[in-house]
Amino acid sequence: MRRRQVIQTVATSLVGPVAGRRALAASAAPVLVIGAGMAGLIAARRLHDAGVAVTVLEARERIGGRIHTSRLWPDLTVDLGASWIHGTQSNPLTALAAEVGARLVTTDYDSFASFDARLGRLPTGRGSEYLAMQQRVREAIRAGYRAPREQGLAASVRRRIGSGALSGAERRLLNHFLVSLADDEYAGDSAELSSWYWDSADSYPGLDAVLPEGYDALVHHLAQGLDIRLGQVVTQIRHDRNGVQVDTLSGRFNGSRVLVTLPLGVLQAGSVRFSPALPAAKREAIARLGMDSGVLSKVVLRFPQVFWDDVDWLEHVAPAARQGQFHQWLNLARVSGGTPALLGFLGGRYACEAEAGWRDDEIVADAMAALRAMYGAAVPEPTAWQIPRWSRDPFARGAYSFNRLGATPAMRDALAAPVQGRLFFAGEATHRKHFATVHGACLSGWTAAEALLQG
Numbered sequence: 001m002r003r004r005q006v007i008q009t010v011a012t013s014l015v016g017p018v019a020g021r022r023a024l025a026a027s028a029a030p031v032l033v034i035g036a037g038m039a040g041l042i043a044a045r046r047l048h049d050a051g052v053a054v055t056v057l058e059a060r061e062r063i064g065g066r067i068h069t070s071r072l073w074p075d076l077t078v079d080l081g082a083s084w085i086h087g088t089q090s091n092p093l094t095a096l097a098a099e100v101g102a103r104l105v106t107t108d109y110d111s112f113a114s115f116d117a118r119l120g121r122l123p124t125g126r127g128s129e130y131l132a133m134q135q136r137v138r139e140a141i142r143a144g145y146r147a148p149r150e151q152g153l154a155a156s157v158r159r160r161i162g163s164g165a166l167s168g169a170e171r172r173l174l175n176h177f178l179v180s181l182a183d184d185e186y187a188g189d190s191a192e193l194s195s196w197y198w199d200s201a202d203s204y205p206g207l208d209a210v211l212p213e214g215y216d217a218l219v220h221h222l223a224q225g226l227d228i229r230l231g232q233v234v235t236q237i238r239h240d241r242n243g244v245q246v247d248t249l250s251g252r253f254n255g256s257r258v259l260v261t262l263p264l265g266v267l268q269a270g271s272v273r274f275s276p277a278l279p280a281a282k283r284e285a286i287a288r289l290g291m292d293s294g295v296l297s298k299v300v301l302r303f304p305q306v307f308w309d310d311v312d313w314l315e316h317v318a319p320a321a322r323q324g325q326f327h328q329w330l331n332l333a334r335v336s337g338g339t340p341a342l343l344g345f346l347g348g349r350y351a352c353e354a355e356a357g358w359r360d361d362e363i364v365a366d367a368m369a370a371l372r373a374m375y376g377a378a379v380p381e382p383t384a385w386q387i388p389r390w391s392r393d394p395f396a397r398g399a400y401s402f403n404r405l406g407a408t409p410a411m412r413d414a415l416a417a418p419v420q421g422r423l424f425f426a427g428e429a430t431h432r433k434h435f436a437t438v439h440g441a442c443l444s445g446w447t448a449a450e451a452l453l454q455g
């Protein structure tokens with residue numbers, strides 16, 4: 001009954017009242033859902049509650065996908081994938097979190113301290129060089145949206161600002177804003193993001209909120225009572241007029257329809273074959289949208305005590321040659337109720353290089369170099385750390401999708417389009433307006449389930 005309430009709540013905030021069971025329910029063969037992330041689970045939940053037989057095939061030995069809550073440290077729960085509900089007002093996830101009883105703690109981008117790698121603590125108030133450069137970058141971005149020629153975002157912004165004439169400090173700030181406004185938000189290098197479409201997403205109003213007891217509360221709730229097969233690495237999906245056949249490394253599953261929620265990065269890697277081949281428009285969307293060439297990288301560090309400012313965010317304006325180096329830190333002491341820990345972010349190409357080529361201790365050393373540039377040589381060594389590498393994860397291959405130079409928003413519709421009434425698609429990358437987010441995954445999964453129910 002409680003689950004039904006969740007579905008009703010999410011449904012009402014998504015697309016209106018829950019529709020009744022339709023023709024699909026009469027079919028004996030199950031709908032096969034590939035992937036037990038948010039998109040797959042909300043869809044499976046909706047189908048199951050409508051009386052449709054559904055089996056979820058998940059490669060990993062856990063559910064949640066890019067929602068991955070670590071409880072390695074008994075006294076500090078850490079989200080290694082998604083952390084925030086972005087915009088808590090009207091967001092279906094806020095309703096879901098309320099049904100689940102998950103506690104939310106808001107964070108505020110206006111609560112921050114900023115440090116330049118060479119100059120130390122930066123003034124950030126009215127009249128500061130910091131605010132002036134932020135304004136110039138925002139204006140250059142806006143001009144890029146309207147320009148007759150599409151370019152890579154970084155080139156477009158640099159050309160408009162005339163970066164060749166900037167001082168060293170100004171150039172560091174320019175790089176910093178490119179990373180924090182663009183690379184981080186969209187998990188793609190600002191050199192690769194489209195100057196026209198990089199920020200074409202919609203957003204919900206309200207502050208952003210984290211779930212200190214773990215984002216996975218939402219997916220575990222949705223998963224209750226579902227037939228989920230873990231450790232099923234899908235390698236091939238075949239379909240014809242009689243149904244679908246899905247091969248995994250350990251067996252074969254037959255179904256009436258299949259809902260594919262594989263991350264775009266996995267589709268780009270070609271590790272799952274489709275027979276017959278996907279339509280040309282879908283293949284083009286997979287090739288041109290971005291995911292496998294970018295990442296947002298996270299590192300969690302624990303310390304013996306807090307040595308940093310009592311604000312939500314710490315900013316490190318990195319040296320020009322190290323653009324993307326630990327430029328933002330979330331103060332976990334504030335969201336966790338006092339545990340001395342920091343969540344550091346690496347962006348753009350720098351993040352890709354670190355994830356691909358550096359050992360954990362090298363990444364930690366780089367993080368410490370940034371923190372010592374901010375707070376001095378006396379900063380103590382961390383006592384422990386956790387480092388996910390999403391770009392190296394074969395079941396993600398990146399953090400989330402972005403609009404690469406040459407891609408268009410319409411390509412997301414092509415990615416979402418069903419094929420011959422047998423193959424359905426969902427996942428954050430398929431949502432034209434809310435891609436790159438958990439709520440986008442949720443909306444896409446719901447929409448795909450509704451389409452399946454309509455037959």
Ligand SMILES: Cc1cc2nc3c(=O)[nH]c(=O)nc-3n(C[C@H](O)[C@H](O)[C@H](O)COP(=O)(O)OP(=O)(O)OC[C@H]3O[C@@H](n4cnc5c(N)ncnc54)[C@H](O)[C@@H]3O)c2cc1C
Pocket residue numbers: 034035036037038039040057058059060063064065066067080081082083084085086232233234235261262263266271272296297298390394395396398399400426427428429435436437438439441
């Ligand atoms: C570091 C990071 C930080 C983020 N921060 C935020 C945030 O703060 N807020 C926010 O809203 N969003 C954030 N996101 C994005 C968000 O996590 C995703 O948009 C969302 O979780 C995607 O859900 P999904 O169901 O589309 O895909 P996924 O969660 O990736 O689910 C797809 C599933 O398919 C499975 N799979 C892959 N390959 C196979 C295969 N061959 N066979 C079977 N199964 C397979 C995967 O294991 C996975 O479980 C972040 C992501 C990352 C990586």
